[in-house]
Amino acid sequence: MYTGIYHTHKLAVILFLLVYTIKLVLLFINTDKLDNFSKKIKVPDMIISFLFLATGVYLATQSAEISTLLLVKFGLVLASIPLAIIGFKKHKKSLAVLSVILIFSVYGLAERNRGMKAKKITVSEGINTNPSDANYDELAHGKVMFISQCAMCHGSSGDQGLSGAKSLITSTMKLEEVINIITKGKNSMPKYSKSFSESEIKAISAYVMTLREVK
Ligand code: HEC
Known part of the structure; x- marks a missing residue:
């Protein structure tokens, strides 16, 4: 169950970032095309956003600890959504750019955290850590x-x-x-x-x- 949702979340995140990026490019080159694209992709867009958020909430509830990082990630995602809606609908470039920056920084934070989970914490006081030592346990x-x-x-x-x-x-x-x-x-x-x-x-x-x- 967890693994399936984990993969669904990863896929939804990639699609979500992709849609945001395409919309941003269109906003800068041709707003008619942007409106057209937004209209066409409306339903898939809603499904992707829903999957992205719902799986994210599920993964958070299974997480070993509710960290500040997790709350920051949710805050940034929630802030970026209204910015994106207004930015892309009203063709406000600065808002759209800001929303894309926010959403990509959440992605960056998540990836950085994944790497840090495997970081070494040294806890060897009183423990012999040398395998070639005679009293090594x-x-x-x-x-x-x-x-x-x-x-x-x-x-x-x-x-x-x-x-x-x-x-x-x-x-x-x-x-x-x-x-x-x-x-x-x-x-x-x-x-x-x-x-x-x-x-x-x-x-x-x-x-x-x-x-x-x-x-
Ligand atoms: C962030 C959470 C997390 C941490 C930290 C973690 N694991 Fe895991 N571990 C998992 C998950 C998730 C799986 C299941 C992976 C899968 O099969 O999809 C797993 C699977 C395993 C399995 C395989 C069990 C089986 O029969 O399939 C072993 C063994 C294991 N972990 C050992 C360790 C050891 C040892 C450490 C510390 C060095 C560790 N894990 C740290 C999450 C974690």
Whole structure:
């Protein structure tokens, strides 16, 4: 369900940006063509806008935290809509440009945030993080990393499905597949290849395997 809505949202966002961009170009080159285009695309435009907003609200309710960023995104989208309606209808270029800038900045913020989710938070006080050390405890290392990096979506015991996260308790993935999904990410699961070293990913994966009901 979440994944389907996530993809619908992405598609609606792309179509929405596309329609806005075409309208803006037409506004500058030929307003008759703009009015014609707006008339033709009226129904699809309404459907796209509705899908864009409805899926956005749904994703927000599934989000691990209602952040200020999320509220800013909604505020900007809601502000841009009346600006766009007036700007394109009345051929007010400045309003139309402003609405397009607002909507693209929301897109930029969302993409930037996606990258930041995988940012490394160092929480290794008191934990030996050197695999070649004699007292290195891989599971203890994996656990602190899991709690700080993964629990916001998966929950500290692995069963909390925020942001569409799958249960790690009933997961049947093999160790290599777990390593793979942490490294490369999937849908709204961030990829960690840039933020974690190989040994860190190995430690987290080893810990993830211990969360299973049936081991
Ligand atoms: C932003 C939320 C989020 C964060 C943070 C996150 N995940 Fe995920 N995780 C997901 C989502 C969503 C899926 C489902 C992806 C799919 O199959 O569409 C998933 C799937 C998984 C799976 C596969 C489960 C299965 O059987 O299909 C594993 C393993 C996993 N995550 C481990 C981790 C680990 C380890 C971390 C921390 C390094 C982590 N995740 C951080 C959202 C998140």
